Every structure is written in C-alpha cells, then in structure tokens.
Amino acid sequence: MDATTLTYIFVGLSFSLYIGIAIWSRVGTTKEFYVAGGHVHPVVNGMATAADWMSAASFISMAGLIAFLGYDASVYLMGWTGGYVLLALLLAPYLRKYGKFTVPEFIGDRYYSDAARLVAVVCLIFISFTYVAGQMRGVGIVFSRFLEVDIDLGVVIGMAIVFVYAVLGGMKGITYTQVAQYCVLIFAYTVPAIFISLLITGNAVPQFGLGAEVADGSGLTVLAKLDGALTELGFSAYTEGTKSTIDIFAITAALMVGTAGLPHVIVRFFTVPKVSDARTSAGWALVFIALLYTTAPAVGAFARINFIQSVNEVSYGETPGWFKNWENLGLIAWRDKNDDGVIQYRAGAPFEGKPVFTESEARGENGERVIVNPATPSENEVYVDRDIMVLANPEIAGLPDWVIALVAAGGLAAALSTAAGLLLVISSAVSHDLLKKTWMPDISDRQELRAARIAAALAIGVAGYMGINPPGFVAQVVAFAFGLAAASLFPAILMGIFSKKMNKEGAIAGMLAGLAFTVAYIVFFKFVSPELNNASNWWFGISPEGIGTLGMVLNFGVATVVYRISPPAPAHVQNLVDDIRVPAGAGAGHMH
Amino acid sequence: MTDKKNSSKGTSAESRAAYWKANLSLLGKLLAVWFVVSFGFGIILVDWLNQFHLFGFKLGFWFAQQGSIYVFVALIFIYARRMRALDRRYGVED
Numbered sequence: 001m002d003a004t005t006l007t008y009i010f011v012g013l014s015f016s017l018y019i020g021i022a023i024w025s026r027v028g029t030t031k032e033f034y035v036a037g038g039h040v041h042p043v044v045n046g047m048a049t050a051a052d053w054m055s056a057a058s059f060i061s062m063a064g065l066i067a068f069l070g071y072d073a074s075v076y077l078m079g080w081t082g083g084y085v086l087l088a089l090l091l092a093p094y095l096r097k098y099g100k101f102t103v104p105e106f107i108g109d110r111y112y113s114d115a116a117r118l119v120a121v122v123c124l125i126f127i128s129f130t131y132v133a134g135q136m137r138g139v140g141i142v143f144s145r146f147l148e149v150d151i152d153l154g155v156v157i158g159m160a161i162v163f164v165y166a167v168l169g170g171m172k173g174i175t176y177t178q179v180a181q182y183c184v185l186i187f188a189y190t191v192p193a194i195f196i197s198l199l200i201t202g203n204a205v206p207q208f209g210l211g212a213e214v215a216d217g218s219g220l221t222v223l224a225k226l227d228g229a230l231t232e233l234g235f236s237a238y239t240e241g242t243k244s245t246i247d248i249f250a251i252t253a254a255l256m257v258g259t260a261g262l263p264h265v266i267v268r269f270f271t272v273p274k275v276s277d278a279r280t281s282a283g284w285a286l287v288f289i290a291l292l293y294t295t296a297p298a299v300g301a302f303a304r305i306n307f308i309q310s311v312n313e314v315s316y317g318e319t320p321g322w323f324k325n326w327e328n329l330g331l332i333a334w335r336d337k338n339d340d341g342v343i344q345y346r347a348g349a350p351f352e353g354k355p356v357f358t359e360s361e362a363r364g365e366n367g368e369r370v371i372v373n374p375a376t377p378s379e380n381e382v383y384v385d386r387d388i389m390v391l392a393n394p395e396i397a398g399l400p401d402w403v404i405a406l407v408a409a410g411g412l413a414a415a416l417s418t419a420a421g422l423l424l425v426i427s428s429a430v431s432h433d434l435l436k437k438t439w440m441p442d443i444s445d446r447q448e449l450r451a452a453r454i455a456a457a458l459a460i461g462v463a464g465y466m467g468i469n470p471p472g473f474v475a476q477v478v479a480f481a482f483g484l485a486a487a488s489l490f491p492a493i494l495m496g497i498f499s500k501k502m503n504k505e506g507a508i509a510g511m512l513a514g515l516a517f518t519v520a521y522i523v524f525f526k527f528v529s530p531e532l533n534n535a536s537n538w539w540f541g542i543s544p545e546g547i548g549t550l551g552m553v554l555n556f557g558v559a560t561v562v563y564r565i566s567p568p569a570p571a572h573v574q575n576l577v578d579d580i581r582v583p584a585g586a587g588a589g590h591m592h
Numbered sequence: 593m594t595d596k597k598n599s600s601k602g603t604s605a606e607s608r609a610a611y612w613k614a615n616l617s618l619l620g621k622l623l624a625v626w627f628v629v630s631f632g633f634g635i636i637l638v639d640w641l642n643q644f645h646l647f648g649f650k651l652g653f654w655f656a657q658q659g660s661i662y663v664f665v666a667l668i669f670i671y672a673r674r675m676r677a678l679d680r681r682y683g684v685e686d
Contacts, residue, residue, distance in 0.1 A: 066657075071638075071656060074656035077656070077661065078634055081660075081661045081664050082626065082660065085623075085626045085664050089667075089668070093675075207658060211649045223649065239642070241638075245635060256630075276675070279668070279672035280669070282668055287665055290662070290665055293661055294661055294662070297657040578608065581615075582611065584685065
C-alpha cells in the first residue's frame with residue numbers, strides 16, 4: 001500500500017473513533033454542555049486539556065520554528081508551558097471553586113457589572129476566532145498534502161467532523177474526543193521522533209538524543225555539529241540567540257501570561273469535581289504537554305541537520321521526492337542563481353517575499369518551477385516554509401509510509417481538538433453570557449441548550465469560512481491572541497481573586513487600558529507601518545509579539561490608580577472572594 | 593454557594609486568614625523558583641551558563657529548551673500536594 005492509501009485508512013479510523021465517541025456522549029442539559037457535568041476525572045481532564053491546548057501550531061509549526069530559530073524559539077517552549085504554573089497556582093483552583101460555566105461570567109459577577117462581562121465576552125470572542133482560523137487552515141493543509149484533495153474540501157470535512165461532536169456532545173463530547181485525539185497526536189509525534197533520534201544518534205529517547213553524539217564518527221554532539229554547519233553556511237549558531245534579551249524576556253512573559261488567560265484552557269478546569277482536582281489536573285495537563293514540548297526541540301534540531309544534508313550542494317535532479325512534492329504546493333522553491341544546477345542553501349532570503357510561480361506549468365532547465373520574484377544578492381537559493389518541517393520530517397528521514405500516514409492523522413487530531421475547544425467557549429459566551437445573563441434571563445435550560453447548539457454551529461461556519469478564505473493576516477494576528485489575553489483577561493481574573501476590594505471601576509479601566517494599548521501597538525507595527533517594525537522603533541526594544549507584557553503591567557497600574565479614587569467592592573462581593581479562596585463547599589458551587 | 597458547608601469546624605475568619613497567608617507564602621516560594629529557572633537560567637543568565645555542560649548540552653540552552661519545562665511540572669505537583677496538606681490542617685478541604 002502506498003502512503004496515500006495508508007493515510008486514508010489512518011485518518012478514516014481516527015475520524016470514526018471521534019464520531020463514535022460523539023454519539024456515545026450526547027448531552028441533555030446546559031451543565032453537561034458547558035462543563036461536562038462537572039465530573040471529569042483530573043487525569044482525563046489533564047489529557048483533554050493537553051489536546052485542547054496543543055493546536056496545529058504546536059504540532060505542525062513549532063518544531064519547524066525551533067529548527068529555523070534555534071535558541072530564539074525557546075520563547076515558545078518556556079512561554080507555552082510556564083503559563084500552566086500560573087494557571088495551576090493562581091487561577092484554576094479558585095475559578096473551579098467559584099463553580100460556574102464561563103470566564104466572562106466570573107468577571108461579570110466578581111466585578112458586579114454587565115459592562116465588565118461584555119468587555120470579557122468581546123476579548124474572548126476575538127481571541128478565540130483568531131485562533132480557530134489557524135486550526136481550520138492547518139486541517140486544509142494536511143488534507144491537501146496527504147490526501148490529495150482540495151484545501152477547501154479538506155476544511156469542509158474538518159468542519160463536518162467538529163460539527164458532529166461539538167454540537168451533539170458539547171463539553172462532554174469534546175472532552176472524550178480530546179482524550180482520543182491526544183493519544184493519536186502524541187503517538188504520531190513521538191514515533192517519528194524516536195525513529196529519527198535512533199537514525200542520527202543511536203539514542204532512542206529524543207530528549208537525550210538531542211544532547212548525544214552524532215553517529216557519523218565525527219565525535220561531535222548534535223548541537224555542536226549543527227552550530228558548526230550553520231555558521232559555515234553563514235547562519236548564526238543554533239544555540240545562540242539573535243533577539244535581544246529584553247525582547248526574549250517580554251515575549252516569553254506575554255506567552256506565559258497569555259496562556260494562563262486563554263478562556264478555552266481555563267474552562268477545562270471547570271469540569272473537574274473538586275478544587276484539589278483542579279490543581280492536580282493542571283499538573284497532569286502539563287505532563288502530557290511536556291511529552292510533546294520536550295520532544296519538539298529534538299525534532300527541530302534533527303530536521304535541520306537532515307534538511308541541510310539532503311538539500312545543500314545537491315543537484316536539483318537528485319533531490320528526494322519530498323522536495324518536489326512540497327515545491328508543487330509552493331512551500332519550497334529554488335532559484336538557481338549561479339546557474340550550476342546545484343542547490344546552494346545559505347543564510348538570507350533567496351528572493352523577495354513568498355514565491356510567486358509563473359502561471360503556466362513552465363519548468364526551468366533543471367526541471368524546477370519558475371519563480372518570478374526578483375532575486376536578492378545573497379547566495380542562498382532555497383525558499384522553505386517553516387510549517388512543513390514536521391509534516392515532511394518522516395519523508396526527509398526516509399521513514400516507512402505508515403509513519404507518514406500517522407503524522408497526517410496526528411496533525412488533524414491536534415487541529416480538530418483545539419478548534420472544538422475554541423468553538424465551545426465561543427458558543428457558551430454567546431448562549432450563556434449574552435443570551436441568558438444579559439438579554440433573555442428568562443429562557444429555560446432547554447432553550448439555552450438549543451441556543452448553545454445553534455451558536456456552536458454558527459461559529460463552526462464562520463471558522464470554516466475563515467479557513468477557506470484565510471484573512472492574509474492570520475499569521476500576524478496570533479500575537480494578538482496571547483497579547484490580548486495577557487493584557488485584558490489575566491489581570492482582571494487575578495485581581496478578582498487576590499484583591500478582595502478591587503472594584504469594577506478599576507477592573508474595567510484596567511482591561512480597557514491594557515486592551516487599547518496592546519491593540520494599538522500591534523496594529524501600528526503589523527498593519528499601519530510594517531516598514532517600521534524593527535528593534536530601533538520598538539518601545540524598550542519590545543516587539544509586537546511581546547508587547548502583551550507591557551499591556552499587562554499597564555492594566556495592573558491603571559486598575560490600582562482608579563481603584564484608589566473610587567469606592568471599594570461591596571460587601572457581598574468581598575464575601576464571594578472570601579468564599580472562592582477556600583476549597584470547602586466546591587461540590588455545591590455548580591448548583592446555581 | 594451555600595454558606596452552611598463553610599461554617600463547619602476550622603473555618604472561622606481567623607483560621608481562613610491563616611490558611612490564606614500560608615497559601616500566599618507557598619505561592620511566593622514556588623513562583624520564585626518558576627521565575628529563576630525560566631527567566632533567570634533560560635534567558636538572563638543563559639550566556640553565562642552556556643560555559644557549563646550537561647548531558648552534551650550547553651547548560652543555559654538546556655534550561656531554555658528542556659530543564660525549565662521539567663521544573664514547571666514538578667512545581668505544580670508540589671503545590672497540589674502541599675495545598676492538600678494545608679486544606680486538611682485548616683479543615684477546608686472539599
């Protein structure tokens with residue numbers, strides 16, 4: 001059987017599993033739909049959280065980023081795991097004790113204000129849609145590369161699957177499909193990593209293989225070999241950073257705080273039975289995440305070594321099949337600047353911008369696709385999209401076809417599990433926070449459940465549309481999601497728990513200030529004046545990716561000042577804070 | 593949110609305040625470790641630490657891409673365990 005047939009089988013089996021779980025876990029009440037009834041085992045919830053959290057970006061893109069950025073990519077590794085420490089220590093147990101359904105609901109109650117709830121809903125919807133568009137795109141890419149269907153059809157199939165289990169099963173359906181998806185994705189990620197680690201270093205554990213000696217008799221470690229090879233080709237050393245320390249610091253902090261403030265992650269901790277379960281569950285979530293996140297640096301380094309060896313100074317005619325496959329998709333391109341028919345891989349961009357190919361099926365004299373982009377003066381001749389590294393890795397390393405099929409199923413699992421979690425928080429924000437809490441408080445549980453299902457279906461439609469017609473700015477706005485969560489939701493929730501007297505005036509002013517500042521900074525550098533987007537124009541040398549950290553500081557500052565000049569929170573709110581600080585009575589919390 | 597459950601033994605205002613203080617002090621210690629392994633070892637001190645080696649890694653690079661993550665996992669489980677003990681001591685477990 002060839003790789004495509006195997007991929008159809010693997011993807012088909014995994015999809016039938018998800019649908020089967022969906023039918024088994026249909027729900028009948030809003031409590032089941034929003035928080036899976038509140039009795040998910042902490043280890044199960046940890047696994048579901050890991051799948052919820054690890055998106056197409058973690059599975060498909062991150063190792064590629066590490067491969068090409070080296071040390072600088074540490075911001076993602078520390079940022080996207082360190083946030084769980086904040087979540088477990090500062091937010092999750094108290095929000096579980098509070099015991100309701102959504103993040104805006106907490107902010108609305110704690111700050112006794114519909115306005116605060118609305119600000120939170122707007123942040124949540126913006127953050128979640130930004131994120132979900134990327135997932136749908138990831139689904140489309142996997143489908144088009146491995147199943148040879150149109151990207152758009154791939155997105156539609158992905159939407160249909162999510163529709164079945166999110167709309168039928170709500171949080172309950174999502175929880176148990178996410179557990180299955182975690183198993184698929186972690187298996188699909190680690191199996192090729194173990195193979196490649198064995199091939200390159202002879203060590204079966206990728207985490208150790210990354211530090212081991214390369215099995216080529218040179219006596220060099222993987223990282224030393226990579227440092228040497230890259231500096232020889234004109235790149236900076238793999239283990240040395242190129243970003244400034246303050247920028248690395250700010251980006252890491254923004255990603256950590258943003259992670260802790262992401263609504264679709266926070267709500268997962270509403271589903272466990274007890275406060276103490278919320279704490280351990282966060283620990284298990286990070287264990288399951290760390291399995292992938294400590295493997296990714298090894299995958300990245302091995303991929304870079306393999307890429308250099310199989311491409312650099314190789315004539316186009318002798319390049320392996322994967323090179324041409326990805327070239328056909330426009331994610332790899334080669335321009336023979338010195339007319340020697342041999343590929344030179346060096347530092348710097350090979351030509352300006354992303355490759356634009358001539359309309360016809362025209363081929364150059366070596367058989368390569370013809371690019372119209374103007375060449376740059378650098379000696380580099382290869383363009384490679386970072387996102388392909390994980391997907392191409394098994395082929396680059398020459399692994400068997402079933403491993404390639406497995407990676408396709410894993411990429412789909414990662415994208416679908418995150419998309420479902422995001423769609424659920426969007427739908428509950430609409431049906432619970434807007435309809436039930438703000439506009440139509442009299443609707444029955446059954447009506448609210450129907451509204452939640454309709455909202456989920458609509459959200460899937462919007463997400464699918466964004467996947468098929470991706471706004472060109474998806475990549476640029478990912479910084480938004482974390483920056484906004486860091487600058488708006490996280491400080492408001494944190495102060496709501498750790499300051500008894502923080503009032504609505506302070507919290508709302510803080511959220512709006514953090515939000516306005518962060519949005520303005522990102523919009524200015526990403527959209528208004530992208531040509532100014534460099535370190536000499538940034539405030540304190542902080543890039544738009546890291547500006548959420550300053551936004552958060554501003555939020556805390558403004559909130560504190562406004563709080564001092566307005567009346568403190570009323571007594572019943574201070575009692576609520578007293579109550580969420582102790583675990584006792586959490587079982588009763590869900591009865592409202 | 594039923595107040596009846598909370599009025600069981602050991603949940604007087606003073607006892608709750610003491611429980612909260614113990615929690616904050618534990619949080620302070622664990623977050624200090626969190627900060628030191630990531631922002632300290634992985635970012636601020638990375639160049640200095642890179643002169644040392646561990647399992648074939650430069651030490652600062654190892655903290656940035658591996659070590660800090662292992663410490664994060666340990667921190668959460670330590671917190672969960674210590675808090676369970678605190679919950680019991682102050683009679684506020686759920």
